[in-house]
Amino acid sequence: MDTIILLTITGVGLGSIYFLVASGLSLIYGLMHVLNFAHGVFLSFGGYIGYEVARIIGIETWTGFVTACIAGALAGGAFALLTELLLIRRLYNRHIEQVLITVGLALAAVALFGGIWGHDSIPLFGPEWLRGTTGMLGVDVPNKNFIMILGAALVLIGLQLFLHKTRYGMIIRAGVENRSMVTALGIDVRKSFALVFTIGGIVAGFGGVMASYYFNYISPSLGQSLLIFAFIVTVIGGLGSIGGAAVASVLVAILQQFANYYVFGTGDVVVVVLLAVVLLVKPTGLLGKKA
Amino acid sequence: MKTTKHLQWIIGIGVVALLALFPILPIPIPGILPGNTNTPGSLDLLILCLLNVGLAITYRLLLGVTGLLSFGHALYFGAGGYIFGIMLMELEMPFWWAVLLNLGFGVILAGITGAIALRVNGIPFAMVTLAFGQAGLVLVRKNSEITGGGEGLNITKPLQEIGLAFPIRDIKYPFWIVLTIIVVIFLILTLVEHSRAGHVASAIRENELRINVLGIKPYFAKWIMFVVAGTLASTVGMAYIFANRAILPHAVSAELTIAALLMVVLGGLGSKWGAVIGAFIYTILNNRLIALSSSDFVTGLPDFLRIPLKEPLFILGVLFILVVLFMPGGIHGAYTRAVAKLGLRKQAKNEEKLAA
Structure with a gap:
């Protein structure tokens, strides 16, 4: 019983990280139909900038952690905005080319990060409390899980409020639903593309700092390795659905934890099997409306 | 158009004949090959070029012909290599049995995964x-007692023992064998492309809705293309472990698929010849860039130039972005545009003559 509780909570913690990558990815895909291979790069970039900032203030202090989160989010957002303006914008509606551009960007950026910060991972340890555990329901839960869950919950609430309560959010939601109809109503959906990209980048950059404190290291390929799970999560959750991404993130991560513990570390393979099953039963994903 | 097609084949046959002579003729190609064509270093690089050609032309069947953007093509390449190696090393199977079984396995693997993914x-x-x-990558990494994990799988047995008799140290023979395999794969792909299913596949790329309206099921044609591309890629994988006598987890990774994507886009999706040229350029460029990154020239540069220049993947990534942005259709596209321009000029001249 103890193990089940522990695995569930750590699963939700890991799922929170997946959600931070997958939510932006899903939003970008839902509105723009761009598969953003460079999304992991936004995450790594945020992580590195966060690390540099935290190093100045003090990695082991709470102020250092919070400032790192803000700096990482800003860095990720700026990188994403530039990507949209300089590269993606030139290739509107040419989806394959857009994917190719992001693939090239991801390749170049990961290599560049490796050149700047080294190809090996940099170990990183946060505030004392993050490394400790808290007794809960009879098990010792690593504290970092709570912070991850809190961060992801804040992002989820923030995104939902933005999408449902603001005018831009409504345009984005309407655009995901039916882009040509929104355009027909005289609203230029393309103006919100840069916005969606920036939001995705902010969330990913924030996720980068969170992930580096969660895994206790930062490396050039950290983002890209998380990206693969984020892809799986977005397909299972339904492309373009934030709620779907949230549900699928937690589902995938918990399943992974359980399979890793009980079925000889087969977590990653089980996740792919789940993906195959979802595709066979419901190709649009759990909460997706259209393929 | 017909004449350029014929010309392509004549040039192709000429190039293959020339390549076949490389191991016995000491031709220096400075700047591209590390030494004369018959030196082991150059032949190693040429074998890698040929294997990448195999990877690129099979990948083009998916992306260029059928319009399917796959990021898992390396799975079939790696599976071919790894399973072939395991059959020879762990299961001690006879060589030709291993080849046959592996082909069958390639069909099954591509068949099942393709049916789901499509x-x-x-x-x-x-x-x-x-x-x-x-x-696939996770399976290779986790089962290190069979696959060698991060260290990779090595064929340590002498080839005579597995039923092939030629001097192992002599790299000439692997080179010729790989060349033959790649030429055969090229011919098979040409046949498949010009078959009925191939025509349906290229029609799907252009307009899938229309194929549906015509009453043809696109799913089956796409699946056929996927299985052919996967099986041939696993054959290239077998050739890889045969020629290199070792295989690393990189062979199953998304990075390798992305490399294939790079080659195909660089050369141009429009033709197999483009993919061949793209693969050669990619392989040699990658090799030269690694040499560049450790050269005295680069290590002496200031940081802001040195850091990007010592990362081959950075330069390749940027090159790729530039090709996508400014050179649609890659090398093949640029070539056809140049030919069309020349043709137009000729036509204009003829018309001028007629008018005069």
Whole structure:
């Protein structure tokens, strides 16, 4: 019983990280139909900038952690905005080319990060409390899980409020639903593309700092390795659905934890099997409306 | 158009004949090959070029012909290499049995994964194939007692023992064998492309809705293309472990698929010849860039120039972005545009003559 509780909570913690990558990815895909291979790069970039900032203030202090989160989010957002303006914008509606551009960007950026910060991972340890555990329901839960869950919950609430309560959010939601109809109503959906990209980048950059404190290291390929799970999560959750991404993130991560513990570390393979099953039963994903 | 097609084949046959002579003729190609063509270093690089050609032309059947953006193509390449190696080393199977069984396995693997992945289209298809490839990579990494894990799988047995008799140290023979395999794969792909299913596949790329309206099921044609591309890629994988006598987890990774994507886009999706040229350029460029990154010239530069220049993948990534942005259709596209321009000029001249 103890193990089940522990695995569930750590699963939700890991799922929170997946959600931070997958939510932006899903939003970008839902509105723009761009598969953003460079999304992991936004995450790594945020992580590195966060690390540099935290190093100045003090990695082991709470102020250092919070400032790192803000700096990482800003860095990720700026990188994403530039990507949209300089590269993606030139290739509107040419989806394959857009994917190719992001693939090239991801390749170049990961290599560049490796050149700047080294190809090996940099170990990183946060505030004392993050490394400790808290007794809960009879098990010792690593504290970092709570912070991850809190961060992801804040992002989820923030995104939902933005999408449902603001005018831009409504345009984005309407655009995901039916882009040509929104355009027909005289609203230029393309103006919100840069916005969606920036939001995705902010969330990913924030996720980068969170992930580096969660895994206790930062490396050039950290983002890209998380990206693969984020892809799986977005397909299972339904492309373009934030709620779907949230549900699928937690589902995938918990399943992974359980399979890793009980079925000889087969977590990653089980996740792919789940993906195959979802595709066979419901190709649009759990909460997706259209393929 | 007909004459350029013929010309391509004549040049192709000429190049293959020239390549076949490389191991016995000491031709220096400075700047491209590390030494004369018959030195082991150059032949190693040429074998890698040929294997990459195999990877690129099979990948083009998916992306260039059928319009399927797969990120899991390396899975079939790696599976071919690894399973072939395991059959020879662990199971001690006779060579030709291993070849046959491996081909069969390639068909089954591509058949099953393709059938599932093709349930979705476009970008979701790309994500699903990526996930399958990733699962393959995880399996290779985790089962290190069979696959060698990060160290890779090595064929340590002498080839005579597995039923092939030629001097192992002599790299000439692997070179010729790989060349033959790649030429055969090229011919098979040409046949497949010009078959009925091939025509349906290229029609699907242009307009899938229309194929549906015509009453043809696109799913089956796409599946056939996927299985052919996967099986041939696993054959290239077998050739890889045969020629290099070792295989690393990189062979199953998404990075290798992305490398194939780079080659194909660089050369141009429009033709197999483009993919061949793209693969050669990519391989040699990658090799030269690694040499560049450790050269005295680069290490002496200031930081802001040195850091990007010592990362070959950075330069390749930037080059790739530039090709996508400014050179649609890659090298093949640029070539056809140049030919068309020349043709127009000739036509204009003829008309002028007629008018005068």
